[in-house]
Amino acid sequence: MTTPNLSVEIAGIKLRNPVMTASGTFGYGAEFAPYMSLEKIGAIVTKGLSMKPKAGNPTPRIVETPGGMLNAIGLQNVGIEAFKAEKVPFLRTIATPVIVNLYGNTLEEYGELTEIIDTIPEVAGIEVNISCPNVKQGGIVFGTDPKAAFEVVSLVRESTLKPVIVKLSPNVTDVVVMAQACVDAGADALSLINTLTGMAIDLQKRRPILANITGGLSGPAIKPVALRMVWQVAKAVQVPLIGIGGIMTATDALEFILAGATAVQVGTANFLDPSAAATIAAGIEEWLVANGVSDIRDLIGALKTDR
Amino acid sequence: MQFKSMVLSNVEVSPSYFRLRMTAPPTISGSQPGQFVMVRVNPAIDPLLRRPFGVFDLGTFETAYTDCGRQSFLEILYKVVGKGTALLSDLHQGDHLDILGPLGKGFTFGEPAGEKLLVGGGVGLAPLYYLAKELVKGSKVNLFAGGRNKDDVLCITEFERLGVETYVATDDGTLGTRGLVTEVFEQQLAKAGPNAMIFACGPFPMLQAVALLAEKYQVPCQVSLEAYMACGVGACLGCVVKGKNHSDSTPDYRCVCKDGPVFDSKDLLWS
Numbered sequence: 098m099t100t101p102n103l104s105v106e107i108a109g110i111k112l113r114n115p116v117m118t119a120s121g122t123f124g125y126g127a128e129f130a131p132y133m134s135l136e137k138i139g140a141i142v143t144k145g146l147s148m149k150p151k152a153g154n155p156t157p158r159i160v161e162t163p164g165g166m167l168n169a170i171g172l173q174n175v176g177i178e179a180f181k182a183e184k185v186p187f188l189r190t191i192a193t194p195v196i197v198n199l200y201g202n203t204l205e206e207y208g209e210l211t212e213i214i215d216t217i218p219e220v221a222g223i224e225v226n227i228s229c230p231n232v233k234q235g236g237i238v239f240g241t242d243p244k245a246a247f248e249v250v251s252l253v254r255e256s257t258l259k260p261v262i263v264k265l266s267p268n269v270t271d272v273v274v275m276a277q278a279c280v281d282a283g284a285d286a287l288s289l290i291n292t293l294t295g296m297a298i299d300l301q302k303r304r305p306i307l308a309n310i311t312g313g314l315s316g317p318a319i320k321p322v323a324l325r326m327v328w329q330v331a332k333a334v335q336v337p338l339i340g341i342g343g344i345m346t347a348t349d350a351l352e353f354i355l356a357g358a359t360a361v362q363v364g365t366a367n368f369l370d371p372s373a374a375a376t377i378a379a380g381i382e383e384w385l386v387a388n389g390v391s392d393i394r395d396l397i398g399a400l401k402t403d404r
Numbered sequence: 405m406q407f408k409s410m411v412l413s414n415v416e417v418s419p420s421y422f423r424l425r426m427t428a429p430p431t432i433s434g435s436q437p438g439q440f441v442m443v444r445v446n447p448a449i450d451p452l453l454r455r456p457f458g459v460f461d462l463g464t465f466e467t468a469y470t471d472c473g474r475q476s477f478l479e480i481l482y483k484v485v486g487k488g489t490a491l492l493s494d495l496h497q498g499d500h501l502d503i504l505g506p507l508g509k510g511f512t513f514g515e516p517a518g519e520k521l522l523v524g525g526g527v528g529l530a531p532l533y534y535l536a537k538e539l540v541k542g543s544k545v546n547l548f549a550g551g552r553n554k555d556d557v558l559c560i561t562e563f564e565r566l567g568v569e570t571y572v573a574t575d576d577g578t579l580g581t582r583g584l585v586t587e588v589f590e591q592q593l594a595k596a597g598p599n600a601m602i603f604a605c606g607p608f609p610m611l612q613a614v615a616l617l618a619e620k621y622q623v624p625c626q627v628s629l630e631a632y633m634a635c636g637v638g639a640c641l642g643c644v645v646k647g648k649n650h651s652d653s654t655p656d657y658r659c660v661c662k663d664g665p666v667f668d669s670k671d672l673l674w675s
Contacts, residue, residue: 153641153657156644
């Protein structure tokens with residue numbers, strides 16, 4: 098059999114394969130270059146950027162739980178100016194699309210930041226973070242109220258010509274309502290899910306382990322929730338979806354594609370194995386060959402639910 | 405560097421403390437003392453994350469197979485504290501591990517003429533052994549080892565074999581002087597000649613005390629920190645500590661995995 102087609106397109110961004118890295122788990126790309134050829138994956142999504150550098154939360158910021166980890170990093174990042182000066186020169190040297198994840202402390206800041214990023218030619222697209230559970234502003238406030246989400250996405254959409262992807266939170270009653278609001282506001286694609294709010298307790302000390310008390314749960318433990326949400330949203334909206342949540346293997350990634358995702362993002366797995374995203378991309382190709390599928394696009398949303 | 409490794413031995417050297425020797429690629433010999441490795445203790449998802457361990461020792465050994473010649477090994481010294489280290493302690497010769505490293509910034513040696521003062525507590529002695537091996541090649545090395553009791557004071561004979569002068573203190577007096585290792589250390593530090601240098605690794609309160617003594621006696625001091633880590637390569641920002649300029653209004657966080665684990669004690673906030 099000839100080599101199967103692995104390329105997909107998200108809102109005009111052409112990906113050589115459907116495997117991207119999830120924001121916050123891959124730094125700004127260069128951190129992982131010693132461990133993996135970045136040209137083996139579909140796209141890189143940067144650490145969430147804000148206008149000003151942000152220090153993040155006090156420590157401890159991470160704790161492991163069965164099948165997952167909780168983090169309360171608090172969106173620590175270098176800020177847009179340092180990103181342009183220090184990170185973009187490296188990103189210019191790689192032949193892989195770079196998507197910038199961004200967040201604002203206010204509605205206006207989302208717009209201003211988007212306008213700046215719009216002027217950076219090395220950035221292929223924008224992922225709007227309205228779903229970080231660890232900060233009051235810039236995160237969950239916009240991600241849990243459909244009206245606020247509509248406003249912020251509309252503003253970002255008006256502020257750039259680049260593709261706009263919105264990253265949704267699972268910490269809502271009905272993810273479909275949020276997805277619909279973002280699409281109505283002009284989102285070109287949706288990525289889902291961000292982390293689930295969770296907590297870990299040290300019994301002996303009778304205290305929460307994280308300084309922030311709660312954190313965002315990621316890793317294999319959240320995969321079933323993420324799969325369900327991708328499947329629900331895929332039935333409701335027409336824009337491409339990027340599936341995220343506990344993807345550790347090619348099998349996991351393919352399940353998300355069957356559920357309706359056009360691409361996937363690998364997050365926590367990057368911590369266990371810095372070349373995980375490339376391994377997953379290679380594994381998808383192997384699976385397609387072994388199963389006689391000539392084009393990955395034939396699998397998108399191909400889940401059979403009839404009995 | 406990421407490599408598959410085979411366990412050569414895994415020995416309990418003191419109650420709940422293990423010394424694990426494993427195969428490593430020849431490039432491991434380029435590691436700096438103070439660097440660490442991230443070990444995936446099993447391929448399952450619980451425990452999920454790798455565990456960081458300072459490099460205790462490196463070397464080569466003659467393999468049983470004549471065609472293989474000499475092969476490199478890496479050793480870690482660890483204490484069983486949770487699920488990950490408990491699984492690690494169950495490994496036997498021939499078992500396999502997935503290793504990432506060496507990672508981070510190690511110790512700077514300083515002028516050979518100066519006296520080298522090593523301070524370690526418990527499992528904090530681990531990176532100091534490989535450091536001592538390098539330092540004794542050109543300098544006089546003193547080790548100050550502390551612990552709650554004699555079981556926490558590890559591998560002293562190995563240090564002595566290198567020619568290191570050792571001072572021991574335990575909280576309960578079961579080995580060496582009764583009391584804190586930093587008290588014994590201060591007595592010697594007061595007598596230390598010019599160009600002396602301090603290298604410390606151990607629990608945070610001990611490092612804090614050592615850093616204050618270094619300031620008091622105006623002796624350069626490097627500390628190796630321990631932290632919860634997810635990635636080990638500076639991406640997740642989970643392992644940060646407060647830098648010297650940190651305040652609530654001007655946060656200054658340093659990544660233990662990438663900016664450290666070895667820091668100049670003056671670069672961190674100890675209060």
